[in-house]
Amino acid sequence: MTMHPFQPQPAVTLAEVWRLLVEHPGDPDLLNSLGVLLDREGKREAALLQYRRALAVAPDHAVAWSNLALVLAMRGRHARAIACAHVAVALAPDNPTTCLNLTAALYRSGDFASDLTVLDRLVRLQPDNPSLTWGRAQVRLHQGDYARGFVDYEGRYWLREYHYRIHRGPRWDGGPLDGRFVMVTLEQGFGDTLLMARYLPMLKARGARRVIVELRDELRRLFAPMDGVDAFIAENAAPTPIYHVHSSIMSLPLHFGTTIDSVPPPVRLSVPDEARAKAARLLGPEDGRLKVGIVWSGSAAFTDNAIRATSLERFLRFAGIPGVRLYSLQKGPPEEELRALPPGTPITALGPELDDFADTAAVVEQLDLVVMTDSSVAHLAGSLGVPVWVLLQHVPYWVYGMSGATTPWYPSMRLYRQGPEEEWEPVFDAVERDLRALAARRAAALSEPCCNP
Structure with missing residues (x-):
């Protein structure tokens, strides 16, 4: 699950924050920004120090409390992280990011029951916030609630971090394919492709006439040939082959109605x-x-x-x-x-x-x-x-x-x-x-x- 720390304005650099602090020493907003920038560079202990300096000056600084919670969670100090996240929410209950950061701290600790309670409430209050739906997907999938988890997983398309190509035309909804051409698109890493490849040979049983699959070159010799797949094409190939419906490979568990008791066996690979x-x-x-x-x-x-x-x-x-x-x-x-x-x-x-x-x-x-x-x-x-x-x-x-x-x-x-x-x-x-x-x-x-x- 992605952590969502508050970020300073994109134009602010580390050097600029240091210069401003010379002019305005002890400014809690600048100290908080300095903490975020240090955290970006992996200097988490230094970031912790700056957040604490900000809170020493302004104990009611919700942003600094929330950022402090995230860094503590990343350091494995979960009880303290959750306590800080609760303080941030108490100070700024209407701020969506403080609430989201609380769910991130709960998730990092493995307290899925509490995390799910918070996420359910937040989703009701902010049904159009994809980060909340995505966070709830992670919790539900961890708990083995695949039926609802994979539905929530579809919320990833609206995350600002989602950078994969969205293809034109109708997405497959899991219904009968009735002789149509299906295009399966890639996202995420090599491991995810190997994980989800088990579903590719199953498309023909749903009535697909032709199955076309995007594939990265590093997997080509291992996947081709593969039962049930008519053609592999390069990722983001242009022009795109003709197809009637498309689906991300990561959406196939949803479309096949996967539960924890019905996970298909791994795909059969062809080792040359x-x-x-x-x-x-x-x-x-x-x-x-x-x-x-x-x-x-x-x-x-x-x-x-x-x-x-x-x-x-x-x-x-x-x-x-x-x-x-x-x-x-x-x-x-x-x-x-x-x-x-x-x-x-x-x-x-x-x-x-x-x-x-x-x-x-x-x-x-x-x-x-x-x-x-x-x-x-x-x-x-x-x-x-x-x-x-x-x-x-x-x-x-x-x-x-x-x-x-x-x-x-x-x-x-x-x-x-x-x-x-x-x-x-x-x-x-x-x-x-x-x-x-x-x-x-x-x-x-x-x-x-x-x-x-």
């Missing part, structure tokens, strides 16, 4: 033979050890990646487990952490060799296990049916819910969760314990003598 041959060369011959892939970060462009990701250093403990061999599947800037390791660290870096998701899929399907924080590779491994242990932040993506070690979306997935304290150490302790046990069982099985009948 040449990718499998390449993967076999990269992984080398079998030596009896567990082949374990690791990923510690998703895309840094994702707003909450700093919360869901961790560091390579935390995974190094697994390299010391007897009978385990680690392979890094990490891509992007976090790969730099591998280059900083001492020579001889027993991790094979495969990221530079993986050109697309077909290459990654070919490696993943030949591994015994993938251990990772949440990112697109988790959806890939889950779609392939490969065992994958996903290490989750306290309030994860809605697909994972808030409790339990499993998700109906991926039967091969096992979930390890942070507690409310948002500490990674207990999560890694649990994973290390289970990985040691798995490696020991593998070693015991290999040591048993073969018996001829």
Whole structure:
């Protein structure tokens, strides 16, 4: 769920705020603006200081209380964050953003019952505010209320943050397609495309004559061919092929009436033979050890990646487990952490060799296990049916819910969760314990003598 802090005027820069503070020291509005700008740069402790300075001067400054709540929530100090958010609402009960920030603080804490109560009231008062409907969608989906959650999820189209292309013509409403051409459009990340691809082969059963799907190049070799899809086209292709109705891929669960008890199985992916041959060369011959892939970060462009990701250093403990061999599947800037390791660290870096998701899929399907924080590779491994242990932040993506070690979306997935304290150490302790046990069982099985009948 997106946090919604108050923002200073777009023309105000950090340098300008500092200059104005020289002329007007102790101005609470300037101190609040300084806090927002520092928070934008990731300097949250510095932002906290400025909000507190503003409140020392003006204890009734609702904006500063609300912004203070958001930064505290992002720092995992949930009880204090919620208390500050309540103060902001008490000072400015008619301000929609203070109310929205209260729901954000409740959401970050995982108090969905209280959050839903507040959101229901706000939606009644402001039925045309898409941020409220979107926030309620996140809560309902986390709670497994897919029937109402996916209805609210449609509110994303009216968010100011929604930057995906809106196609012309009628949207499919989930009814019979009766021989029509359907265009399925993309939004959000690679993991979301892998997650929702399970619905693509189902469109023909609804009567679609032709199914056209937008697809990013990185997934093309893995998706084509796919049962039930007639053509894949580039995202935002122009001119657009002929179609009668269109649907975002993220709206398909709603149109197919998905409930938590009727989640379809993952899509069947096509791993090319040449990718499998390449993967076999990269992984080398079998030596009896567990082949374990690791990923510690998703895309840094994702707003909450700093919360869901961790560091390579935390995974190094697994390299010391007897009978385990680690392979890094990490891509992007976090790969730099591998280059900083001492020579001889027993991790094979495969990221530079993986050109697309077909290459990654070919490696993943030949591994015994993938251990990772949440990112697109988790959806890939889950779609392939490969065992994958996903290490989750306290309030994860809605697909994972808030409790339990499993998700109906991926039967091969096992979930390890942070507690409310948002500490990674207990999560890694649990994973290390289970990985040691798995490696020991593998070693015991290999040591048993073969018996001829």
